[in-house]
Amino acid sequence: MLSCCVAILPAIPIAYLLVRAGGSGSDAWRSTLESDLVAIAARSLALSLLVAIGTIAIAVPYAFLVVRSDLPARRIWALVGALPLVVPSYVGAFALLGAFGPRGMLRELLAPLGVERLPEIYGFGGALVVLVLFTYPYVLLLVAASWRRIDTSLERAARGMGRTSWQAFRSATLPQLRSSIVAGSLLAALYALGDFGVVSILRVDTFTRQIYLRYGALFDREGAAILGLVLCAITFGVLAIERRVLRGDQRGARRRIAARDDREPVRLGRWRWPALAFVTTVALFSLVIPLAVLSWWLASLGADGLWADRIAATAGAAGASLVASGLGAGAAAVLALPVAILLVRAPGRLPSIIETIVYGGYALPGLVAALGLTYFATRTAFWLYQSLTLLVVAYVIRFLPQAVGATRAALERIDPALESAARGLGQGMFGSFRRVTLPLAGPGIAAGAMLVFLTVMKELPATLVLRPTGFESLATEIWNQTSVSDYQDAALPALVLVALSAIPLWLLVIRPGSGVDTARGSTAPPGDSGAGD
């Protein structure tokens, strides 16, 4: 019931698309669909799937290194690995272009050495790399969170029976990680599908770019809505692939949660150096270079007497961003819970429809979601229109799957028998939920809320349409600065955005006792907490 109510929210923009596209004549459908849309759809789908694969390829080994190995300073690396999440992908694309573009900084540096050509950053390959670099933390955060909680005794047992480490990993550990790998890579894949900034900056003709072209240059709402519906269909296709191919046998993947174990880290030995090279390279491209370019731009502004204004505007925007993101994260975490519980505990046709709708809202470009809310709010709840509340609703619609994915991955690792046991010991439904389920799923829920928080910090298109008049967030401030001039003026709000986002990430990833981190291994394992053993 509750989850049906939650699913109404993401259904709003989809219903809006049906209203808009349904209201247009058959001519509009024909002229919109007859152009080379098949090629564009194929390109979008390919980009999205390759982004998913790329993020897994980086995030899973990375998660192993920071969770299970004796990599030096691994808690620092855990934070560093998650940090690219706080770089808005459009800012990242611009910064990498500043470094690696045809006349970028790197070329200037290498030119004296006789290097004439760098690999082309524009186009499909460049967009793929940039999207992977700034979305792999979605996978990393979820996979690392579940890796810290899984039962390593199985893997030890497998090795004890003569399997190699790799075989033990594949047969014992991977199945337990599968749901978080799928949840994370799905987030990355759908993010790539709905992203506009990277593909437009790096010139890849994808579906989202076509939708923006309809609005932006053709003033064609009907055409945009028709394309929006096709994008929904593609999203549903990605979801179907995810269900059929990747998820496999769910029940087989569900394992009881970790018994007490000593968590002896895997010794890397001489592999330590390639491992360090790997994490360093990832950090270099996804974090160090973009931040260095931004800092360089900031420094190049020089002392021009405008700093007081800049700092005041940025400080105000920072406050607004924190409030809006906090509200969005809290609301999404709470609303994700009933949906995730339904998906895990009572899978079936209705829950999978609800899931599809929830993810549908996520892959739609922000402008579409915002216009859908505009349409319904101005007609049914005008007092809500352009209020902070409606803005938070928009954030929930856009990013709920991040919270659902994380919460669901956490719930899937809880043995329902624990809840039954609690009920058998006299706890009511609510009691067993509160004393067993929530504590066990807590880290997953927190990780989901954090993902939403960090994504809302960067959100732009829906914020522009739905914000209360006068509301300026860091993202709108970046937009204000870049809509006219070069990226230099956006460097300050962009750097503040990164710095502010890093704080909650630090709390989540590094701080001892924060739940996600069990690196100290001194706290009681969660399996003991509520079940009363």
Add this chain to the structure above:
Amino acid sequence: MTPRPAPRRTLARLSTLAIVAIAATIVAGCASDDEGSSNDSAESGSSDALVVYSGREKEIVEPLYERFEEETGIDLEVRYADSAAMAAQLQEEGDRSPADVFYAQDAGAIGVIEPLLAELPAELVADVPAQFRDRQGRWTGVTGRVRTLVYNTDEYSETDLPESVFGVLEPEWKGKVGVAPTNASFIAFVTAMRLELGDERTKEFLEGLVENDAQIYEKNGPIVDAVGKGEVEVGLVNHYYLWERLEKDADLPIANHFFAPNDIGNLVNTSAIGILASADNRDAAEQLVQFMLTEGQEFIVNDAPEREYPLSVTTDIASNERYRELPSLASIKAPDVDLSNLGEELEATVALIRESGLGS
């Protein structure tokens, strides 16, 4: 008992956070509700502040709005967003729009919301030449901007540059021209070319750009920056980005080149303003339009960095030092089409751009 386990604390923190968040949302929602119903707050669409939807950038027009507030004592509530997105938003809001006034970046964006606009009093727009306003009087142009060829002055001098926009198809410009084929201003320019020279000739132009390896950008501004950095040598853009950049860095090696008089490469387009029919503050809205066409024009001419063309005939730029390098509006080709109502023409233009291979 074992020590209080970590997940509990996480949970406690998390639920506190969630409860605070939900409570704050509800409070914020109720607060905005109160504001909406009691109409006494400057934050919501109250009757004493004029609500302006500004498709023009904050950095460019905020000083103009501030000047208006100082002069008239009328408070403005300005929302900024992309013009086209704002036009779509206004269409979805319909007659319930909180907006009183829409100031759009281009005629195309205001054209799509014409049915939502009120007719402007004739005397208000009398000084704007008829070609720069709606034939039914629902909106008026405020400033004009001209398509131009921005070039790198380290590499070229004025005399090296072509007389016609077709000149950039010559082999000497291979790989050296920047264009923004999905940008509204480029699409309007190509549409005008189609209507003036026909589809065949326009197709040749677009295919020529592809063959000549024209460099693709998303917007005009980045092209100007790219020319300044030497990433490309020349670019097809609107004229006013240049001045904004030179204001910040006078040493940038960039300048505008205008094609020969009446060449289609010099197309003019306007920013435009209109009053919503649903505006509940018509008086103040008309004052703003009037300001834009009188003192606002003087401000644009003398103080704004962009050096856009004033469209009111009462504002003279012939003797203005700042406009010395700019051709007069009279010498610039204005095609005989209504730039605000291109509808299906835009569709055909985009199809042509796509066929030519320039769009992707």
